[in-house]
Amino acid sequence: MTSHRSEAIQALLAERESTIDEIWRAAEERLDRPLSEGLNTAHEACDRWARDRSRIAIIVRHPDGRSERWTFAELSHASSRMATALTAAGLKPGDRFAALLGQGVEAFICALAAWRAGLIYMPMFVGFGPDAVAERLRSGRPEAVVVDHRYREVLEKARLLLDHDPKIYTVTGEGGRGLLVGDRSLWAEIDRHTASAGTAVTAPGDAATLMYTSGTTGAPKGCIQPHSMVLSLQPFVRHAFALLPSDLLFTGANPGWSYGLHVTGTAVMAQGRPAVIYTGDFDARAWLRVMAEERVTYAAGAPTAFRRVVQAARQVGLPTSLRGASCAGEPLDAPLAEAWHVLAGSDLQDGYGQSESAMVLANLAYDPHPAVPGALSSVVPGFYVGLVDDDGNEQQEQGIIALRSPRYQASTGYWNAPHLWDARWRGEWFLTGDLARRDEQGRWHFIGRDDDLIVTSGYNVGPTEVENIILAHPGVQEAAVVAAPDPARGNVVRAVIVPNGTDLQARIAADVRDAVKQHLGRHAAPKVIDFVDALPRTETGKIRRNVLREQHSGD
Structure with missing residues (x-):
């Protein structure tokens, strides 16, 4: 068994040296039928x-203890x-x-x-x-x-x-x-x-799924996802999850979104691998119990869920069978990544993608380079991802995450809104609208949505980087960073904090400002800090930054 596992890992690492054309040629050859005979997700993810x-x-676990094996x-x-x-x-x-x-x-x-x-x-x-x-x-x-x-x-x-x-x-x-x-x-x-x-x-290009976006940046858009979705996600599942025949995946992702339906659903099924799902409302202890009882080896969910899993696991421990875990859907902050590593002894892998693009950045499995908490190490094999400005000019250090001429993209357009889809393209580049920077080692650091960028006194400040520093403070439970209007500077950085415990708010505010100044510079330090009981969130748990921007300080 150990020999077979080692051989599989070495083959996976060797595959990462392949060209983009070779990656997709191999992916097509893994399908049950030649593409010339068509491609239907029901056949590829189930019938074969x-x-x-x-x-x-699928193993279905219910809150009352019942289970079903399908x-x-x-x-x-x-x-x-x-x-x-x-x-x-x-x-x-x-x-x-x-x-x-x-x-x-x-x-x-x-x-x-x-x-x-x-x-x-x-x-x-x-x-x-x-x-x-x-x-x-x-x-x-x-x-x-x-x-x-x-x-x-x-x-x-x-x-x-x-x-x-x-x-x-x-x-x-x-x-x-x-x-x-x-x-x-x-x-x-x-x-x-x-x-x-x-x-x-x-x-392959026929419409299979109409997946609406969450609507955090405007009216929800219907992404037309083709049957080739199982192809576009194959490299991510192979190289990030890297599931072997002995593995069992637990997915906490809701099937109303791409991550639950496709990434941890049909894309895993298309490899013939089983998954465990829990039908009850989110309960971190229930997740841990189910994973332990089913001997789950790999878990996937959102960072918000993993934060609560970490809190519960500090009391009851993680399942001994668990070898790895991956999250997506929102930025993975460094404090969460570090807390998971302390508990699990392994990395909580990060993944980045959109319903429009596919999963295109990730901390890949068995990466020989050490992971940096809060950073994505690699482009998913099969994709060319770059940083560009709004005109589509490639940037070296910071810019909009963009895909160049993707062979298999997760979506082919927006339902009844072709003009909005066309607006996402700059020649051969598809612009995601998300900002990132690349460090000297080539790692990707998520900054935030293009429209979330804070411009203050001529400096650009990414909210995610500031939030990562604030969240490292033991007195902070949650935090969001947005722009606040200022007559002298145009905008200043505003931090909205949900405190954790009884630490004095004045002390937390002073510590947070000092930490941001030390790590990012004086320009990025929050000039306004408000404390609240809870952050406004969408139904999916994403922070409603637009609501925070519209609020007045102290509301």
């Missing part, structure tokens, strides 16, 4: 592995039945099938059913309120929506704001709870239809 009828795809064959059969039901209900290739589902096998059954029927799957985050759900439904105009009974009331309120009436499939609770008049029971529909639906022949 269903030939081994005992192969586990094989690829069972997923294939159930999703084929659901595809038959959708076709019988009148849905046609190209129609949208929306979902308001949390962690659970239903999200993957419905996604697979949509793809095999030639539909476009349209996931939505379960934390959205009625207005956010209605906004996405008005844009995508799905023919049908599947909803968990826990979110049926939210969907009903959203329906009142629509000018069309999609069919509703409900995942009912105990005793049929959540099923309203006119609804169809998801599991009843699956049970009463046969697995007669074939898999649609789709091209």
Whole structure:
């Protein structure tokens, strides 16, 4: 076993010396069928592995202790039945099938059913309120929506704001709870239809998923993600997660977003690897218990979740089976990275990507160079990533993260908004809108969104770098840095802090200013520091910097 593992690691390291063309040629050869015969996510992520009828795809753990083990064959059969039901209900290739589902096998059954029927799957985050759900439904105009009974009331309120009436499939609770008049029971529909639906022949560039952005920088945009998504994510999963046949992944990512549905979902399934999901509300101790009981070897989630896992693990410890972990979705700050390393003895790997681009920067597995907390070490094999200015001119030290002529990109455009997609391009460069700097060793340091950059007295200050320093203070639980208007300087740096414990706020403020001056310079030190009970966040946990910018000091 040790010999095979060593050989696999050496092969992975050798692959990183390949050219971009060689990376993608090898990725294409790992598919079950030649691209000339088409590419359908349902086949690649499920059916090809269903030939081994005992192969586990998903382990579902519930808060009450119940567990389910789903094989690829069972997923294939159930999703084929659901595809038959959708076709019988009148849905046609190209129609949208929306979902308001949390962690659970239903999200993957419905996604697979949509793809095999030639539909476009349209996931939505379960934390959205009625207005956010209605906004996405008005844009995508799905023919049908599947909803968990826990979110049926939210969907009903959203329906009142629509000018069309999609069919509703409900995942009912105990005793049929959540099923309203006119609804169809998801599991009843699956049970009463046969697995007669074939898999649609789709091209790699055909639309598979309509994934809406979180809307933190404006109205949510619908990213059109093609069936080749399983290709665009293959290098990241191979080189960051680096899962071996003996590995078992735990994913805490919600399937309403790309990271949960695709990165830790279908991209892992496409390698024939199993994953563990937990259906309850977030509970750090429950995560640790499930990982320990299932002998999980690798975990993936958001930094916000890992912060609470670290707090819980300081009391109960980490599972002894856990060899590694990875996070994405928001910046990984240095204090969290260091705290994890102390507990785990291994790095909490960082990954960067977007629904529009794919996962393109990461701390790769088995990197011989030491990790620097809060920095991304490498470009994911298969991509050319650079720093450019707003005109697309390449920069050496700091600029907008951009992809040059990506072979397989996560999205092909924005739904009903081609002008917004075109605005992201500067010739061969696709601009992410995120700022970063590169150090002398080539590591990438995330600065923040282009529109979050603080310009004060002629200096550019990235909020993330200041936040990393503030978060290292033991008296700080959370922090956000934004610009505050100043008549003399135009803007000054404002820090909004959630204190941790009973430290005097005046002492925290003085310490924070001194630390930022020492590490980044006087220009970056917060001139305004406010203390609050909680930071405004989106439903996904991202800080609403626009809300903080609009607030007056001391609010």
